[in-house]
Amino acid sequence: MxxxxxxxxxxxxxxxxxxxxxxxxxxxxxxxxxxxxxxxxxxxxxxxxxxxxxxxxxxxxxxxxxxxxxxxxxxxxxxxxxxxxxxxxxxxxxxxxxxxxxxxxxxxxxxxxxxxxxxxxxxxxxxxxxxxxxxxxxxxxxxxxxxxxxxxxxxxxxxxxxxxxxxxxxxxxxxxxxxxxxxxxxxxxxxxxxxxxxNVGWTRWRKLVYNACLNSICAITGLDTGRLRLADGAVAGIVRPAMLEIVAAAKAAGHDLPATVVDDMIEMDPLDMYLPPSMLSDTRKGNYIEYENILGQPLAEGEKLGVPMPTLKVLYHLCQAIQWKNKELRGLLGRK
Amino acid sequence: MxxxxxxxxxxxxxxxxxxxxxxxxxxxxxxxxxxxxxxxxxxxxxxxxxxxxxxxxxxxxxxxxxxxxxxxxxxxxxxxxxxxxxxxxxxxxxxxxxxxxxxxxxxxxxxxxxxxxxxxxxxxxxxxxxxxxxxxxxxxxxxxxxxxxxxxxxxxxxxxxxxxxxxxxxxxxxxxxxxxxxxxxxxxxxxxxxxxxxNVGWTRWRKLVYNACLNSICAITGLDTGRLRLADGAVAGIVRPAMLEIVAAAKAAGHDLPATVVDDMIEMDPLDMYLPPSMLSDTRKGNYIEYENILGQPLAEGEKLGVPMPTLKVLYHLCQAIQWKNKELRGLLGRK
The missing domain is CATH 3.40.50.720 (NAD(P)-binding Rossmann-like Domain)
Structure with missing residues (x-):
């Protein structure tokens, strides 16, 4: 040093x-x-x-x-x-x-x-x-x-x-x-x-409330965070349930996130800025997405600790399928 | 007449x-x-x-x-x-x-x-x-x-x-x-x-095993049925769980579908034909999708009957967000 x-x-x-x-x-x-x-x-x-x-x-x-x-x-x-x-x-x-x-x-x-x-x-x-x-x-x-x-x-x-x-x-x-x-x-x-x-774990779980949920849902739907907040039923139907699953998994892993974290993360990006989170930028460019670390690992941790994560599980497998599609397009699977 | x-x-x-x-x-x-x-x-x-x-x-x-x-x-x-x-x-x-x-x-x-x-x-x-x-x-x-x-x-x-x-x-x-x-x-x-x-109800619920699940998952991921069957974890992780939810909802609604229906529907389209189901054809063309009748109604029926449908619920809200995106693109929301 x-x-x-x-x-x-x-x-x-x-x-x-x-x-x-x-x-x-x-x-x-x-x-x-x-x-x-x-x-x-x-x-x-x-x-x-x-x-x-x-x-x-x-x-x-x-x-x-x-x-x-x-x-x-x-x-x-x-x-x-x-x-x-x-x-x-x-x-x-x-x-x-x-x-x-x-x-x-x-x-x-x-x-x-x-x-x-x-x-x-x-x-x-x-x-x-x-x-x-x-x-x-x-x-x-x-x-x-x-x-x-x-x-x-x-x-x-x-x-x-x-x-x-x-x-x-x-x-x-x-x-x-x-x-x-x-x-x-x-x-x-x-x-x-x-x-x-x-407290690295706490900091990382906190950011996952945004990344595992908003980031992946934006990548799957093609909507930026501003539009996702406006879209019929998206926040109540998937964003919030997904975030609550992360909060529950974080708690099971020993990290108590603040009660306001879900609303804070939903409202973090300004409504009128139409910001694409990183995985949406990636899917738009045909790049690979970081879904395994952002979504797969918290899902695996939560499930290991007995936390029900039905929303995250579906989002994970959808991202996995989207990644597979991209791998095939780029010839990574050795298939035509 | x-x-x-x-x-x-x-x-x-x-x-x-x-x-x-x-x-x-x-x-x-x-x-x-x-x-x-x-x-x-x-x-x-x-x-x-x-x-x-x-x-x-x-x-x-x-x-x-x-x-x-x-x-x-x-x-x-x-x-x-x-x-x-x-x-x-x-x-x-x-x-x-x-x-x-x-x-x-x-x-x-x-x-x-x-x-x-x-x-x-x-x-x-x-x-x-x-x-x-x-x-x-x-x-x-x-x-x-x-x-x-x-x-x-x-x-x-x-x-x-x-x-x-x-x-x-x-x-x-x-x-x-x-x-x-x-x-x-x-x-x-x-x-x-x-x-x-x-028995119209039985026939319609049976077809929903394909339509509510494969059709919607293909539309969301952009993968045809042949590729979805090949993609890592997709069948076990989302297709089969979604189909079992439809089978359970059908049963609660009084329609006993045959035990083989899930495998029959997964294997219905030939692997090497790469068939796009109707909603995937629609999303590829930027058309509206029939997700409300195909996915929303069986979800509502199942939930009304007390059947847990966590997978279908996520798929439904993702389709709803995709439809919203298309409505916005086509100026149906009266927004810029």
Whole structure:
């Protein structure tokens, strides 16, 4: 680990809009040097950097992270990273697995892995592969998109909650220290809200009230959150029952969510903004959806704890069928 | 009513592929003269008739029903009809209502109304509007489509079950006699299977095992029946549970379906034919779906009888949201 005031060496996997803002937050505080892994926008970003319009940072003509690369670096013959921050989509049922993707850059027993990703149990495959590494949870509320390669618009502030997933092979103190160090570096620029999260499970279950329900129902119906709230019977008939199932499962898992959480989540997106949640954006683009972590894992947890989840179960299998359709279209099934 | 050997005067509302084959079956037996109401294909059919390739009838260059019209005739100043046969889609939540559409042609206390349409309780609005008219149920198994206006391909035989819906204002005998007369006329050409149906409720609930479940799940997921059977977990996770809910609701309503019905319906469409059920065809074309009669009514009946239907309830509200989306796109909601 880099000492307190020296720059940490950070590998940021995922160079889209959320990754660009994360890189900016880390670099602007002076306590991190970011190597960002870009894919489709690599040629633009490596040449010109990002052009950013941000509610947190203002307008920036060109932000170029310390290094821009197009593949995860192999650290066996180069500098090692203190942190690997993953902001890619985490599609559990489509290869490559995240744990494989980052393998060339992981130093066992050293690199701290930060997952700024949605869903439940996403740390399990990482801890299984890298049992002596700290894995941190990042739950982000941010509104950002990349209308053209390298151009990033951030409409909603980046509010990031960072804590440690429980790795039973390591002491709670070392994991907490890693989380606090990351929060300090991410917050150093003073442009963003990044807080230490002492209860990762609670934070993740809370966000699932939105993600497992609104996100999946929007993806299935093709309606954005504003329209879903207007559509005949949708909130009372499916959104609210689904959310109550998540609240019940969270409670069974030991996480008491506030009584207002269901209404808070239903009303979170402004009615007149017609915001497409991430899985709806994905289905519209023909991309794979993160339904397994967002919907499948909370369903499995709830059912394991004896919580009836009839609504979530149907939504899960519908998402699974939609994913299958997309896999077939992309030739992933080996069928014509 | 026309006497036994004279031609019945039949108005056939709906001049698509199913209507064309129904008109052909009625006219080829010599016991009916058909006036067919066409919409989008009116100019072609009125000029050239239908060009038909049929597994029941063979190839027919030009079949022109006795009369081809483009609107429901007003019988107050013209010949009356013995039967009004409705083969249009029955979309209960989008105007015009069928009972309004056929009003100019209905003679109270005389015209027999035949509904060759899917779903439950479709007779209720008709009996409410025309309490002294017989309303017949037609449940059809047919595979037919109209690849271009006036060109009809029939791939699967027309098997039609006709019986009387229970109109409490009329004697069972008169209703049964009307059904038997219609069966006789429809069967007279000897080219098709048309049988008297002594238990309309049983027949309709049986078909709902397919329609409420496979049809709606295909429409929601975008998968045809062949692919849905292949998709990970879909049959075990949603199709079978949904079908068992329909079987339970049917039983509560007094209709014991055979033990094999679930597997029979799952396996009805050949795996390698990738058949889109009607609601999937509709969502692909951006048409309204018949989810209210096919899904909403059996759900309401089952819940009224105390049958738990958690799967059907979710499917219903998802279809309702999809219909709302389509209504908005078509400007039916009066919103921008």
């Amino acid at each position: 880099a000492s307190g005031k020296s720059k940490a060496n950070v590998l940021l996997v995922g160079g889209g809009s959320v990754g660009a803002i994360a890189a900016l937050n880390l670099e602007c505080g002076g306590l991190a040097a970011v190597t960002i892994v870009c894919r489709s926008n690599y040629s633009v970003v490596s040449k010109n950097g990002y052009s950013i319009k941000s509610c947190d940072h203002g307008a920036i003509d060109s932000f170029r992270p310390t290094n821009v690369v197009n593949t995860v670096p192999d650290v066996s013959d180069g500098p090692q990273f203190d942190y690997i921050v993953c902001v890619t989509k985490n599609v559990a049922d489509v290869p490559p697995l995240l744990s494989e993707l980052i393998r060339p850059a992981v130093v066992p027993g050293k690199t701290v892995i930060v997952l700024i990703q949605n869903g439940l149990n996403i740390e399990k495959p990482l801890i299984a592969e890298y049992p002596q590494n700290v894995v941190l949870s990042g739950v982000s509320m941010i509104g950002a998109n990349e209308p053209s390669p390298g151009h990033v618009d951030q409409d909603f502030p980046d509010t990031l909650f960072v804590g440690a997933f429980d790795n039973p092979n390591m002491t709670p103190e070392s994991q907490k220290a890693a989380a606090e160090d990351f929060v300090r570096r991410y917050s150093a620029g003073g442009k963003t809200q990044c807080s230490f999260d002492s | 026309a006497s036994g050997k004279s031609k019945a005067n039949v108005l056939l509302v709906g001049g698509g592929s199913v209507g064309a084959i129904a008109a052909l079956n009625l006219e080829c037996g010599g016991l009916a003269a058909v006036t067919i109401v066409c919409r989008s294909n009116y100019s072609v059919v009125s000029k050239n008739g239908y060009s038909i390739k049929s597994c029941d009838h063979g190839a027919i260059d030009s079949f022109r029903p006795t009369n081809v019209v483009n609107t429901v005739p007003d019988v107050s100043d013209g010949p009356q009809f013995d039967y009004i046969v409705c083969v249009t889609k029955n979309v209960a939540d989008v105007p015009p209502l069928l009972s309004e559409l056929i009003r100019p042609a209905v003679v109270p206390g005389k015209t027999v109304i035949v509904l060759i349409q899917n779903g439950l309780n479709i007779e209720k609005p008709l009996i409410a509007e025309y309490p002294q008219n017989v309303v017949l149920s037609g449940v059809s198994m047919i595979g037919a489509n109209e690849p271009s206006p006036g060109h009809v391909d029939q791939d699967f035989p027309d098997t039609l079950f006709v019986g009387a819906f229970d109109n409490p204002n009329m004697t069972p005998e008169s209703q049964k006699a009307a059904a038997e007369d219609f069966v006789r006329r429809y069967s007279a050409g000897g080219k098709t299977q048309c049988s008297f149906d002594s």
